[in-house]
Amino acid sequence: MRKFIPIAEPSITQREINYVTDAVKSGWVSSLGHYITEFEKKFAEYIGVKYALTTSNGTTALHLALVTLKIKEGDEVIVPDLTFVATANAVAYTRAKPIMVDVEPDTWCINPNCIKKAISKKTKAIIPVHLYGHPADMDEINKVAKEYGLYVIEDAAEAHGAEYKDKKVGSLGDVGVFSFYGNKIITTGEGGMITTNDEKLYQRAKFLRDHAMNPEKRYWHPEIGYNYRMTNLQAALGLAQLERIDELIEKKRQILGWYKEFLGDLEGIRLNPEKEWAKNVFWMVCIVLEKELGISRDELMAKLKEKGIDTRPFFYPMSQMPMYNSGEVRSVTYNLSERGLNLPSGVNLNKDEVQWICETIKTILKHT
Numbered sequence: 001m002r003k004f005i006p007i008a009e010p011s012i013t014q015r016e017i018n019y020v021t022d023a024v025k026s027g028w029v030s031s032l033g034h035y036i037t038e039f040e041k042k043f044a045e046y047i048g049v050k051y052a053l054t055t056s057n058g059t060t061a062l063h064l065a066l067v068t069l070k071i072k073e074g075d076e077v078i079v080p081d082l083t084f085v086a087t088a089n090a091v092a093y094t095r096a097k098p099i100m101v102d103v104e105p106d107t108w109c110i111n112p113n114c115i116k117k118a119i120s121k122k123t124k125a126i127i128p129v130h131l132y133g134h135p136a137d138m139d140e141i142n143k144v145a146k147e148y149g150l151y152v153i154e155d156a157a158e159a160h161g162a163e164y165k166d167k168k169v170g171s172l173g174d175v176g177v178f179s180f181y182g183n184k185i186i187t188t189g190e191g192g193m194i195t196t197n198d199e200k201l202y203q204r205a206k207f208l209r210d211h212a213m214n215p216e217k218r219y220w221h222p223e224i225g226y227n228y229r230m231t232n233l234q235a236a237l238g239l240a241q242l243e244r245i246d247e248l249i250e251k252k253r254q255i256l257g258w259y260k261e262f263l264g265d266l267e268g269i270r271l272n273p274e275k276e277w278a279k280n281v282f283w284m285v286c287i288v289l290e291k292e293l294g295i296s297r298d299e300l301m302a303k304l305k306e307k308g309i310d311t312r313p314f315f316y317p318m319s320q321m322p323m324y325n326s327g328e329v330r331s332v333t334y335n336l337s338e339r340g341l342n343l344p345s346g347v348n349l350n351k352d353e354v355q356w357i358c359e360t361i362k363t364i365l366k367h368t
Ligand SMILES: Cc1ncc(COP(=O)(O)O)c(C=O)c1O
Pocket: 057, 058, 059, 060, 062, 083, 084, 086, 087, 129, 155, 157, 158, 178, 179, 180, 181, 190, 191, 192
């Protein structure tokens, strides 16, 4: 048994090494090169959209999507209260205001009924987040968006390959956004992607990503753009990972299956949800502790750490962060946030390790 079992780790094979080596040797080390175009083309095909655009990370992809949709000061954008901070921060970068709403108890994603109540005259967009690999209820979200004339930006940073009613997330709103950080389903080290079926939107995002340079007149910049590009080296890694994505998702689902096998019968513990219309890619294995267990989430995490088992707490509510603090308590988000933790979820885990982690949890719970 390993002395330390990390929460996540990438799977790097000879394919990744070959592609990255080839990219380095080619001399195309910055943001031009065939790995970029190939990664974008194959990612668009995989998600089932017409266009995909690489970015430097998932946060810049979110920001770029928002500025492409002309979100600006005075606007409001609805986001789930339970998410990684980048979702809300990207809205703040545009000087628009992120409006946090509660999540559903059975998907942990944004609650469409709460979205309706949060809409004002200033609302311009909704950002559903496919949290921990589970898709948000996109039909209901799109219905509300259509009724009020709002854009939908899917934050699919944690959910590459997850499906909503047999369609991949990232293809269901106006724009999809992905992250390829080292702990994600597939990685480029740091990196991101925008997906869309809208050619104008794609062209505008590409233009803004490359310092808003006029494609017909080099070094002429009619407005302020950004350098949010990915490198060819990162795309080489990404392409190799994308070619293995089915295998990686299968492994994620197998790992969750092992946790279910060894923890499923334990009273007072809830594992990741999976609605009947969803394919969850189980980016992170999650457990939520019920009150009756008599041990807090943080105590359990501390005891697991002593045994060399890495964990992380669920995200804190965005509405609790000092810069977004609204003073309101949102019950589902707050309850999950206090009681949820992520267990080791890396694709290099084996069944014995998962069994050992689960037995360690059971022993800790027995002695409390
Ligand atoms: C829900 C969510 N949105 C956005 C991001 C931002 O992605 P990145 O870390 O690549 O900037 C993350 C990444 O961790 C995320 O989990």
